[in-house]
Amino acid sequence: MGxxxxxxLGSMVLGISQAxxxxxxPGWGILAGxxxxxxxxxxxxxxxxxxR
Structure with missing residues (x-):
């Protein structure tokens, strides 16, 4: 958590993939995330x- x-950015990518x-x-939302x-x-x- 640095x-x-x-x-x-990670939360946005995760949210978009779930959406x-x-x-x-409906069953693929969690799987996609x-x-x-x-x-x-x-x-x-x-x-x-x-x-770095």
Whole structure:
């Protein structure tokens, strides 16, 4: 929890993916959120906006 902007960006990405999932099928909303969460963790484990 080092970046407020990273948390904000992550929450927006998660919310949009869940909204798209619920639009396609009501059961896919939660699944879409989990898949995006796991995809981000797999590709960027240091966070979306990391300080180097």
């Amino acid at each position: 970046s407020i902007w990273g948390a904000f 798209v999932g619920f639009r396609l099928d 989990h898949l995006v969460f796991l995809l981000v963790l797999a590709t960027r484990p240091q966070g979306l906006i990391s300080k």
